[in-house]
Amino acid sequence: MRAIVWHGKEDVRCDTVPDPKIVEHTDAIIKITSTAICGSDLHLYDGYQPTMEDGDILGHENMGEVVEVGAGVSKLKVGDRVVVPFVIACGHCWFCEHTYFSCCDNTNPNAKMAAKVMGQSPAGLFGFSHMLGGYAGGQAEYLRVPHADVGPIKIESDLPDEKVLFLSDIFPTAYMAAENAEIEPGDTVAIWGCGPVALLTIQCAWMLGAGRVIAIDHVPERLQLAAQSKAETINFKEEDVYDRLMEMTQGRGPDRCIDAVGCEAHGSGSFDSVLDKAKATVMLATDRAHVIRQTITCCRKQGTISVPGVYVGMIDKFPFGPAMNKGLTIKMGQTHVQRYLQPLLEKIEKGEIDPSFIITHRRTLEDGPEMYKTFRDKEDGCIKVVLKP
Ligand SMILES: NC(=O)c1ccc[n+]([C@@H]2O[C@H](COP(=O)([O-])OP(=O)(O)OC[C@H]3O[C@@H](n4cnc5c(N)ncnc54)[C@H](O)[C@@H]3O)[C@@H](O)[C@H]2O)c1
Numbered sequence: 001m002r003a004i005v006w007h008g009k010e011d012v013r014c015d016t017v018p019d020p021k022i023v024e025h026t027d028a029i030i031k032i033t034s035t036a037i038c039g040s041d042l043h044l045y046d047g048y049q050p051t052m053e054d055g056d057i058l059g060h061e062n063m064g065e066v067v068e069v070g071a072g073v074s075k076l077k078v079g080d081r082v083v084v085p086f087v088i089a090c091g092h093c094w095f096c097e098h099t100y101f102s103c104c105d106n107t108n109p110n111a112k113m114a115a116k117v118m119g120q121s122p123a124g125l126f127g128f129s130h131m132l133g134g135y136a137g138g139q140a141e142y143l144r145v146p147h148a149d150v151g152p153i154k155i156e157s158d159l160p161d162e163k164v165l166f167l168s169d170i171f172p173t174a175y176m177a178a179e180n181a182e183i184e185p186g187d188t189v190a191i192w193g194c195g196p197v198a199l200l201t202i203q204c205a206w207m208l209g210a211g212r213v214i215a216i217d218h219v220p221e222r223l224q225l226a227a228q229s230k231a232e233t234i235n236f237k238e239e240d241v242y243d244r245l246m247e248m249t250q251g252r253g254p255d256r257c258i259d260a261v262g263c264e265a266h267g268s269g270s271f272d273s274v275l276d277k278a279k280a281t282v283m284l285a286t287d288r289a290h291v292i293r294q295t296i297t298c299c300r301k302q303g304t305i306s307v308p309g310v311y312v313g314m315i316d317k318f319p320f321g322p323a324m325n326k327g328l329t330i331k332m333g334q335t336h337v338q339r340y341l342q343p344l345l346e347k348i349e350k351g352e353i354d355p356s357f358i359i360t361h362r363r364t365l366e367d368g369p370e371m372y373k374t375f376r377d378k379e380d381g382c383i384k385v386v387l388k389p
């Protein structure tokens with residue numbers, strides 16, 4: 001089959017690789033009909049995520065048609081149309097039972113490697129490094145789906161792929177980001193980033209009762225889309241984010257701050273961001289943490305910070321004292337996608353939201369490598385890429 005394969009930093013190619021096979025009796029194989037490139041894939045593309053290997057197949061935002069099921073699969077049958085969560089979960093461990101699916105104890109075959117770094121291992125993820133399972137991703141013609149009775153959700157209506165595809169990751173991620181922000185009715189919510197995750201988080205913040213949403217980025221077309229979702233916007237290249245937020249909130253700061261940027265934040269020449277970039281370049285630090293630092297400085301006292309943005313390793317100069325003294329709550333995590341599938345599918349079916357408004361590029365797998373660069377560099381107005389094998 002054809003698949004997008006990681007060969008090294010900034011080197012992904014569309015290669016011919018062996019088709020996936022059923023390995024465990026609880027596996028299914030799906031024929032991919034749509035797959036997207038995520039901001040998290042850029043951390044792999046840019047070489048931030050450790051334990052990637054030459055030959056790894058990328059892609060964790062996947063949907064398609066079931067073409068084969070193992071003997072132990074009871075909920076899916078050949079021909080079913082499914083969206084597949086990026087998180088692989090067993091469905092029966094303590095964490096799965098508590099709906100903490102991204103912390104599943106049983107789906108990372110390389111758990112020891114992850115535990116060495118983190119203390120305990122989180123769940124395995126599709127196409128996201130060996131430390132997180134070494135599972136092949138779905139930017140390909142076919143995908144092996146382990147624990148097929150636990151993850152995939154069947155799409156029984158005739159909703160097009162584009163409306164439901166983002167249930168695999170960024171719509172639940174946006175929803176959990178808004179939930180983790182502990183929004184109370186009327187709150188002012190500031191969201192760093194206007195990428196796909198942030199743009200959907202704006203919608204979810206409104207759903208959860210925000211009174212005001214402020215979105216921060218520097219890419220004009222992304223800021224424009226945020227404004228169309230009724231967010232007030234700040235261009236961090238043109239204005240000082242702290243000063244502007246204080247002005248907008250009469251010196252109090254936003255009640256809830258959401259970091260939808262993660263480990264590759266751009267600075268606008270601030271001291272910390274210049275140092276981060278230098279250290280990351282020579283591998284002395286793993287994350288560029290300008291945004292998480294800024295959320296702590298800007299958030300109102302006793303406020304909440306929610307972090308859907310992905311971090312991979314160690315952060316320098318983390319303002320832990322300010323966070324402690326201001327009494328902030330910080331909530332974060334890889335998304336417990338399985339928890340949100342049914343309720344969010346219902347919202348799409350009822351027409352309360354159509355997450356496809358962020359899609360700007362529809363391409364084939366062969367165009368995938370070029371699309372990684374276009375998406376990373378925000379060229380050609382690129383906000384979200386969907387690949388159709
Ligand atoms: N927690 C999860 O389970 C989960 C799931 C999906 C994605 N993510 C993460 O969410 C983050 C966003 O994903 P995306 O697909 O929207 O990515 P993206 O790269 O398209 O968007 C990031 C945006 O942040 C902006 N940005 C950079 N520096 C900034 C700064 N200093 N201030 C404000 N904005 C800044 C960029 O211009 C860009 O528009 C990534 O870190 C991704 O890994 C996490």
Ligand SMILES: [Zn+2]
Pocket residue numbers: 038039040041060061086169170
């Ligand atoms: Zn993702």
Ligand SMILES: [Zn+2]
Pocket residue numbers: 089090091092093094095096097103104105106
């Ligand atoms: Zn589990």
